[in-house]
Amino acid sequence: MMLIDGKLISAKVKDEVKIKALNLAKQGVVPCLAVILVGEDKASQTYVASKEKACKACEIESLAYKLSSDTKEEKLLSIIDELNKDENVDGILVQLPLPKHIDTDKILEKIDPKKDVDGFHAINAGKLVSGLDGFVPCTPLGVMRLLKEYDIETSGKNAVIIGRSNIVGKPMANLLLNANATVTITHSKTKNLKEITKNADIIVAAIGKPHFLTADMVSEGAIVIDVGINRLDNGKLVGDVDFENLKDKCSYITPVPGGVGPMTIAMLLNNTIISATNRLKRQK
C-alpha cells in the first residue's frame, strides 16, 4: 500500500504558484483573489482565513469581504458586479453555504465565468462536460493532480465515484471521463453499491459520512481517494473511508487529514494564477 501525500504535493503546487505569481508581478500583473464571506459560520470563517493565509504565502493579493448574515441579496450581487468590472481582480470566490434568504444559484451565475476560480458557474460546468478549457472545481482538480503526481493511469480504468454533488462528484466524473476512464457515478439511490465498487480500479468517495466505504466493498489493489471531511463527536477529523481496515487492501490510498484536503486550496491558488495569466494575455 502506498500513501498518497496531499500535504507534500500541495506544497509543491504552492511553490509553483509562488514562482508564477512573482513572474506575473514583474510583468505588471499582481494576481488577486477576492473572497466573499456572508455570515458568521465558524467552519466558513476558518476556510476563508486559510485561503487568505495561503494567498499571502504565495504572493497573491487577497481582498476579503466579510458581510453580516442579514446582508441583502441585492448588496451581494452589486459587490460581485463591481469585482467583475475591476480589471485588477482575477478571481472571485463566494464562500458557501450562503444564508437561506440568498439564492445561491443566482449569486454563482453572477460571477464572471472568466473570474470563476471555483468553477461553479454553469458556463464552466458546461465547458468541463464538453471537454473545453474553463475553470474546474478545485477539489476534483486536486484529485486529478494527485493521480498524476503518483503516475496513476486512468485510461481504460473502471472509476467509481460515490456522490454526485456539483462541487465534487459530477466534476470528478467528468474529469475522469475526459482522462479516458470508464466512469460510474453512484449516489444515495444506487442499488447494490458494493457490487459496483468491488469492480472499481479507482474509487472516489465524496459522501460526507464517516467510514462509509468499508473493506468488504473494495477489491484487492484498488486505488481509493477519500474526499470526505467529517468531524466526529470526539473532535477527530475522519474521511468517508474506513481507512484503518481498508488500507492494506489498496495499492494507493489518501489519508484524512493530509490527502485531498490540502489540495483544494492549492488548486484554487493555481486557478487564480491561470486567470491572472489570461489577464496578462488580454493586456498584450
Ligand code: NAP
Ligand atoms: P453533498 O453535496 O452532501 O453530496 C453527498 C453525495 O453523497 C450526494 O450525491 C449523496 O447522494 C451521496 N450519498 C449520500 N448517502 C449515500 C449513500 N448511502 N450511498 C451512496 N451515496 C450517498 O456533499 P459534497 O459537497 O459532495 O461533499 C462530500 C464530502 O466531501 C463531505 O464530507 C465534504 O465535507 C467533503 N468535501 C471535502 C472537500 C475538500 O476540500 N477535501 C471539498 C468539498 C467537500 P444524493 O445525491 O442521492 O443525495
